[in-house]
Amino acid sequence: MKSLKVGIIGLGTVGSGVYKVLKNFKNIEIKKIAVKNINKKREIEDFNYDLLTDNPYEITQDNEIDVVIEVSGGINPTFDILKSAIENKKHIVTANKELLAKKGSELFNLAKEKNVVILYEAAVAGGIPIIMPIKTILCANKITKIAAILNGTTNYILTKMAEQDLSYETALKQAQELGYAETDPTGDVEGFDAAYKIAILSTISFNKKVNINKIYREGITKITAHDINSAKELGYRIKLIAMGQVLSDGKIDVRVHPMLVAKKHLLAKIDNATNSILLRGNPVGDLVFTGAGAGAEPTSSSVAGDLLVLASELEATDSPLPQSVCHHDEIADQINIGDTYNEYYISITASNHPGAIGFIGSVCGKNNINISTIMQKGINDDNTAEIVVITETSKEADVQNALADMLKSDSIKNINNLLRVMN
Secondary structure (H helix, E strand, O other): OOOEEEEEEOOOHHHHHHHHHHOOOOOEEEEEEEOOOOOOOOOOOOOOHHHEEOOOHHHHOOOOOOEEEEOOOOOOOHHHHHHHHHHOOOEEEEOOHHHHHHHHHHHHHHHHHHOOOEEOOHHHHOOOOOHHHHHOOOOOOEEEEEEEEOOHHHHHHHHHHHHHOOOHHHHHHHHHHOOOOOOOOHHHHOOHHHHHHHHHHHHHHHOOEOOHHHOEEOOOOOOOHHHHHHHHHOOEEEEEEEEEEEOOOOOEEEEEEEEEEEOOOHHHHOOOOEEEEEEEEEOOEEEEEEEEOOOHHHHHHHHHHHHHHHHHHHHHOOOOOHHHOOOOOOEOOEOOHHHOEEEEEEEEEEEOOOOHHHHHHHHHHHOOOOEEEEEEEEEOOOOEEEEEEEEOOEEHHHHHHHHHHHOOOOOEEEEEEEEEEOO
């Protein structure tokens, strides 16, 4: 097998992991690595500093380089760098979910024009193989639903809140101390990271371009210990779920938000920083993929896997991996959150007086909502009561109207939280 010449954009945690893996393969020659600071000390044994450049275009315009590996992240200047690489007919291997979710169409169209491929197994679930299985062995299936835990940081935080009865703030601090969460955790805890990933997964699973800007996104920052404990009593765990599904009318429902997941459900058993993806296909049925969704080793596993598959293909053909060419010309008709149907968990603070629960029930009934479970969680010092409601399947818009109606009454002091229930 001839040597494949590679340029790497980025040498942070993931880039260093990729370098360490690839240097062990005799058919892979790392020719250049682009970094911001070529003088920075690298924690890599026997590292060759002569490989470094602070000009990424030295890589994209090098006629000897066959493949550009991008593990730097972000949109700017990464989009322009990869565009330059593709225009110079270089194949791309990337772990950049934000770039693919926001600018993927432009890059894939250009790649098709230049007869190169973009591989991105590492962009969605770290070390979990999911992109290539959907494009290859599962291509005979019509995939109709995805339900996934795609962010290890949030799953770790929710796990510790449930296991150790911690507040959100305390669990987040613990995650930061252990390196699971960034100093600024917004991308994870507000659901941005999971939204990028479900946009990519939904696009390839449903064969329609999903617009990241139309994905409803809600993070975990409003989850309280009270919610965690109430969910436990009712037989649920709270998880940040990234969901995509094809509805009966062909429209697409894609969203990210916390959900109550029944303890017996497989996704309820996924703890700490682990990721898991449930796919529903016809004829295969339900499949679950579980493993490490982030980190240097799992991510470098997927990056190296993409590269080695590409290397073997390039030995045999000038047009490798045709299944990786983007054919998603149809734009998905995405519904908004108000038109979705769910079961709901609603936490309410109400005055402790006769008729409060009856009032909640009457407002729900007026808005076409049936209540499945209602329970009062004791009396507070200010003579208010915490009331938890679980509804039957209802339309989101009706539930929001009901909450607005409740707050018009002096007896309802606060709507503490609204969470959807996985069914």
